[in-house]
Amino acid sequence: MNKQILLALLFVNICCTKQIIYAQEKNNEIAAQESIQLETDKIFDKLVQIRRDFHENPELAGKEKRTQELIKKYLLDLGLQVENNIYGYGVIGILEGTKKGKKIGWRADMDALPNDFPDKSDFKSKIKGVQHGCGHDIHMAIALGIAEVLAKNKKTLHGTVYFIFQPEEETFKGAKGIIENKIFVKYKLDEIYGLHITALPAGQIMVKPNEMFAYQKEIEIEFKNRLSGEEVKELTSKIRNSLVRSNNGSKPWEIQSIIDSKIGLMNPNTIFKDYLIVDENFRTYSKNNVFYLNTELYETDAARLKNIIPTVEQVIKDNNYAPQMLSIEYIKENPTVLNHPNLTAISINTLEDMYGKGFVTIDYGQVPYFNDDFAYFQQKIPGVYFLLGGSNFEKGIVAMNHAPNFEVDEECIRTGVKAFSSLLFQRGG
Known part of the structure; x- marks a missing residue:
């Protein structure tokens, strides 16, 4: 057999091997996405109860001690490495996939608001003058859900996911405190993501490149x-x-x-x-x-x-x-939330490849009055910040943050966990 034939056969063998590996990875991705949706549904009721516990027991910025303990236990029970010497009552859960990949961050804020607005829920705040009137209880429940879903898919997970539970967002101190911490700096995250509940219809995901707020x-x-x-x-x-x-x-x-x-x-x-x-x-x-x-x-x-x-x-x-x-x-x-243009486009495409065209709603404006210290993370790490709808107008539920009778349709927790578990899973590779 001459040299040219041997080279040709070798080339064919390499191509076939690559195709087999690609097909296997594709099958693993499909299986993981199916698992993500299945596991999200399995833990949904549990996440609702966790959210209601946070709602009944809110803690102001700088006082998130009970909240920290609950989050630490949950993450440790999932088998994650936990770091809490990060800033204030902050917690970071570290999930290492079995495959090499990026270092991805997911941020959830922890603190409640100093107010005593009317609350129509059956699980009102037990702490007078303190409420989760901005949806941070929802944010934490979603982050814990993503951590659990991805932990159950650890064998096919690429890279490492850092679940950053951040205190003192309402005072615009927590994010800055974390990014200045030497432990956090050593993580050298490649990307970071986060979300905020808003008055859009429940489950609607909205995003845009560059400024999200005025x-x-x-x-x-x-x-x-x-x-x-x-x-x-x-x-x-x-x-x-x-x-x-x-x-x-x-x-x-x-x-x-x-x-x-x-x-x-x-x-x-x-x-x-x-x-x-x-x-x-x-x-x-x-x-x-x-x-x-x-x-x-x-x-x-x-x-x-x-x-x-x-x-x-x-x-x-x-x-x-x-x-x-x-x-x-x-x-x-205060700096404003500034989404990385290229990463925003990639995130939209990734979510719509998995869940269909139009799954993500494009934001054409900038929200006044609100802001988020997630902006400090984005100054150091390419990041994307999403809005997630929490209203159900047919049921009279309006998730207008910092307003009397602020309510959230908890079905948005399911959407948040499913969609963003999928996004983080894909971005790790």
């Missing part, structure tokens, strides 16, 4: 002398009029409209893009013979942020208050 700033103006009530009203009205911007007279400050099919986030002509909102009621106070005016504002366009303070200064000058003004500055400049 840029949130708080501006403070200092004056030598106290302004009268009438002076404050007139000056702040002129400041607002010089700044506020919206499309064709729309009202992007009416946040309930984010779910409107005609003007909401899912419509390319949404009113929630290209706007600048300024709170109507400026806060006033005096300290050490200095008079202060404060307000929060929400801008969608990063390039316009540099114009805000000069514009306010000009209004103050035009109204003859310049001699009285001591200073003007931002006193809060």
Whole structure:
């Protein structure tokens, strides 16, 4: 047999081997996806009970001790390595697949809100003045569910998944504390993902590249002398009029409209893009013979942020208050959630390859008033942050965060666990 024939046979053998390996891996992926859906259904009722336990026993930022203990036990029972010397009452569960792959992070926030709003659920908070009114109880239940589902598929899992249960999100401290921790830095994550419950229909997944929320700033103006009530009203009205911007007279400050099919986030002509909102009621106070005016504002366009303070200064000058003004500055400049464009596109394609075209709804706007310190993770690691619908309007359930009678259709837990277990499984390879 001559050399050319031997080389040809060798080439054919290599190609056949590659095809067999590819087919085997494909079959393993299909089997894993079927297992993910099956296991999600099996543990769904248990996750609902876990969520209700979190809801009944909420803990404020920096006080998430009981929550930490429950999460640690759950992860240890799954066989995960657990790290809790990370920041505050944070917990990280580490799941190592049996195959080589990426290091993927999944973040869930833990803390509750300081409020006592009406709550229609049968499992109300047992702690007066503290509630899970932002859905972090749902976030934790979903993260624990993903951890359990993937742990049951460990034999075919590529890479390592880090389940980051983060404290102190509401105070915008927890994420920053974790990413500055030496233990976390050593993990060197390749990608990170997270979600937030919102008022969209239950189970609807929404995402977009780049900014998910408006840029949130708080501006403070200092004056030598106290302004009268009438002076404050007139000056702040002129400041607002010089700044506020919206499309064709729309009202992007009416946040309930984010779910409107005609003007909401899912419509390319949404009113929630290209706007600048300024709170109507400026806060006033005096300290050490200095008079202060404060307000929060929400801008969608990063390039316009540099114009805000000069514009306010000009209004103050035009109204003859310049001699009285001591200073003007931002006193809060939290970063905004900024989704990695390429990773967002890959995530959408991955989910729709598994669950069908249209499974993910495209977000065309930026949500005002809300933000998330997940942004700090994204400054260090390519990441994607999803919105997950929690409302069921037929049942009168509206998952409007930080609002009275905030409720969540718990069926969204099933969607969250199923979809994002699948995504993490695929991204690990």
